[in-house]
Amino acid sequence: MWDTLIIQPFTNVLLAITMVVKNFGVAIILFTLLIKLITYPLTAKQLKQTAAMQTLQSDPRYKKMMEKYRDNKEKLAEEQMKLYKETGVSPFGSCLPTLIQFPIIIGLYQSIIKAMAATPLEILRLERLVYPFLDATKILPIQNRFLWMDLGQPERLPILGIQIPILAIIVVATTWLQTKVMTPPSTGAGDQAAAMTKSMNLYMPILMGWMAYSLASGLALYFLVSNVATVVQYSGQGRSDWSKILPFIKKKSPAPEPRPVVVFPDDDDEEEEQEAPKPTAKPSARAAVKQQRPQYKRKK
Amino acid sequence: MKKPLVKIILIFIISAALLAGCAMGPRAESAPGLSADENAVYVSYMQHIYKVDTKAGTELWRYPATGSVQVVLYAPPLLHESSVFVGDLANKFHRLYAASGSETWSFTEADGWFQAKAATNGDVIVAPSSDRNVYALNADGTLKWKYSGEFGYVAEPIILENSVIVAGLDHNLVSLNLESGEQQWITTLKGAMIAAPAYDPASGSLFVGSLGNEMLSIDSKTGKVNWTYGENGEISPIYATPILVGESLIFADESGKVFALDPATGSVAWTLDAGGETVAGILPLEESFVIALEKGELRAYKLADRTPLWTRTLDGKLYTTPVVSADKIVVAVTKGQTLLQAFDLAGNPVWSFTPAK
Numbered sequence: 001m002w003d004t005l006i007i008q009p010f011t012n013v014l015l016a017i018t019m020v021v022k023n024f025g026v027a028i029i030l031f032t033l034l035i036k037l038i039t040y041p042l043t044a045k046q047l048k049q050t051a052a053m054q055t056l057q058s059d060p061r062y063k064k065m066m067e068k069y070r071d072n073k074e075k076l077a078e079e080q081m082k083l084y085k086e087t088g089v090s091p092f093g094s095c096l097p098t099l100i101q102f103p104i105i106i107g108l109y110q111s112i113i114k115a116m117a118a119t120p121l122e123i124l125r126l127e128r129l130v131y132p133f134l135d136a137t138k139i140l141p142i143q144n145r146f147l148w149m150d151l152g153q154p155e156r157l158p159i160l161g162i163q164i165p166i167l168a169i170i171v172v173a174t175t176w177l178q179t180k181v182m183t184p185p186s187t188g189a190g191d192q193a194a195a196m197t198k199s200m201n202l203y204m205p206i207l208m209g210w211m212a213y214s215l216a217s218g219l220a221l222y223f224l225v226s227n228v229a230t231v232v233q234y235s236g237q238g239r240s241d242w243s244k245i246l247p248f249i250k251k252k253s254p255a256p257e258p259r260p261v262v263v264f265p266d267d268d269d270e271e272e273e274q275e276a277p278k279p280t281a282k283p284s285a286r287a288a289v290k291q292q293r294p295q296y297k298r299k300k
Numbered sequence: 301m302k303k304p305l306v307k308i309i310l311i312f313i314i315s316a317a318l319l320a321g322c323a324m325g326p327r328a329e330s331a332p333g334l335s336a337d338e339n340a341v342y343v344s345y346m347q348h349i350y351k352v353d354t355k356a357g358t359e360l361w362r363y364p365a366t367g368s369v370q371v372v373l374y375a376p377p378l379l380h381e382s383s384v385f386v387g388d389l390a391n392k393f394h395r396l397y398a399a400s401g402s403e404t405w406s407f408t409e410a411d412g413w414f415q416a417k418a419a420t421n422g423d424v425i426v427a428p429s430s431d432r433n434v435y436a437l438n439a440d441g442t443l444k445w446k447y448s449g450e451f452g453y454v455a456e457p458i459i460l461e462n463s464v465i466v467a468g469l470d471h472n473l474v475s476l477n478l479e480s481g482e483q484q485w486i487t488t489l490k491g492a493m494i495a496a497p498a499y500d501p502a503s504g505s506l507f508v509g510s511l512g513n514e515m516l517s518i519d520s521k522t523g524k525v526n527w528t529y530g531e532n533g534e535i536s537p538i539y540a541t542p543i544l545v546g547e548s549l550i551f552a553d554e555s556g557k558v559f560a561l562d563p564a565t566g567s568v569a570w571t572l573d574a575g576g577e578t579v580a581g582i583l584p585l586e587e588s589f590v591i592a593l594e595k596g597e598l599r600a601y602k603l604a605d606r607t608p609l610w611t612r613t614l615d616g617k618l619y620t621t622p623v624v625s626a627d628k629i630v631v632a633v634t635k636g637q638t639l640l641q642a643f644d645l646a647g648n649p650v651w652s653f654t655p656a657k
Contacts, residue, residue: 118430119330119415120454120494121619137491137512141469
């Protein structure tokens with residue numbers, strides 16, 4: 001089922017691109033970009049939802065609510081749900097697109113592995129995956145040579161007699177760049193989450209670098225293109241924070257200032273009622289999603 | 301040094317050590333490589349090559365003694381006098397003492413895997429690699445010459461007097477001078493070649509099948525094509541070496557159809573439907589032949605009239621050509637409960653071998 005619906009079509013598209021461009025390395029690059037393009041609506045939705053959630057969590061009133069119901073998890077959950085509903089922010093909004101994208105990414109990865117068949121058994125399996133109209137006879141095996149690399153082998157570039165894993169180093173750099181640029185500023189909403197993000201930012205480049213170092217360079221090429229494409233996608237949406245990498249770039253200004261807002265669907269707190277009308281420096285969650293609608297209606 | 305920097309370096313070192321511990325070896329998957337002499341079978345699979353006593357089915361030695369995920373072996377071992385030659389997926393080619401399994405030398409200059417069975421005439425060892433090179437080594441393991449093709453090699457070369465014939469994934473069958481490695485002729489086929497050609501010393505012809513749905517007869521001196529069979533879509537891809545039995549050239553294609561051709565003309569003598577997809581080669585016996593179907597069935601037929609003699613079903617897949625040793629048919633099983641299964645010539649199970657952990 002998985003093979004028929006995901007792996008086989010993906011592998012055949014990859015092989016078809018290879019037949020057209022006559023270069024497996026270029027085909028991996030184009031195929032990765034194609035998949036990124038197809039999944040772009042999902043990525044965009046995920047980014048919007050993440051940003052909305054981020055903005056909501058950085059709201060002082062949200063923090064106050066967290067503080068207030070710290071010892072009453074049930075009530076806190078209830079209040080959070082109310083707030084999510086009121087502001088139109090879905091707590092699972094950023095998860096769903098990721099979940100949908102996940103099999104596509106896995107499929108892409110596996111189809112690249114399948115296409116790089118190097119042993120007789122792998123070639124047999126690949127031959128059986130190829131649709132009849134593509135003519136496996138002409139395609140197989142795939143010419144794995146790309147630039148200085150053999151895409152079926154881990155990459156090393158001999159410089160002055162030393163085997164240097166250039167691609168693995170670039171993968172480490174781009175993974176670090178990706179995590180650095182994309183990591184949203186800490187909201188302070190949960191120190192544990194922030195710490196986790198921080199350690200992930202450290203571990204991910206090491207892990208990806210190690211994989212690029214030890215696996216076939218065709219996969220390392222995919223990691224690299226995927227990283228660069230993700231950074232470009234984020235930058236295209238204006239969500240990347242380059243000031244973290246390049247200090248001379250001005251820190252990104254927040255989203256347009258919302259008008260004074262009454263936000264909370266609060267039920268009982270007099271104090272909050274008084275505080276609510278105060279203008280806030282930070283945008284509301286809704287504002288991040290739909291910048292032209294900075295106001296929420298007071299709950300009646 | 302600043303504290304955060306020390307922390308980062310420490311984390312990096314620990315991560316590297318942890319990852320090195322579970323370091324990834326070659327990710328390739330393949331079928332066991334099998335060879336045999338009169339008293340033992342040698343099988344390369346995963347982390348070891350095993351020598352197994354054919355009479356008892358017991359392990360005599362394994363190499364390397366301690367397995368490592370970094371070293372994977374699939375190439376069929378080459379047996380020559382008191383030596384075993386075998387390459388691995390860690391880009392090394394080894395010469396071992398057949399009696400003890402201890403290493404005499406290893407060749408480490410290749411940049412790619414050794415999956416093909418090597419060939420030797422005693423003085424020169426020819427070992428093709430997936431790094432697109434065919435390496436010719438002296439008896440002491442030093443490099444004599446190397447020849448570079450367009451793709452990697454998975455087929456066993458064959459040595460004929462002063463030349464060596466190499467079938468490549470690049471669709472090229474080449475003849476190289478055994479002393480210098482100089483190319484003597486090259487013939488391009490429609491498809492990649494996974495298995496070695498068969499050689500008929502009487503006619504000087506080579507017979508080779510490819511993934512291009514074809515079987516060819518080629519003159520070993522000139523590389524000229526004598527005849528081609530399959531041009532009208534009669535056959536599917538061929539993954540194994542054909543066999544010459546009596547007056548026939550016999551081979552099975554992937555679809556499971558067995559063909560017997562006249563080696564001189566390429567005309568069809570007879571065909572047989574084996575009843576399942578076939579990747580392994582055909583094993584000739586005295587008056588019969590055995591065919592291993594991918595689905596795990598071993599079928600024996602009478603050579604004279606193709607009457608079915610017996611069928612045995614194994615747990616696992618069969619991609620490796622069976623061998624005969626001490627009047628036993630030994631089969632290597634892929635993804636089965638056992639690695640080796642031995643039968644007598646009547647098809648009765650004799651022993652099975654599963655490597656101890």
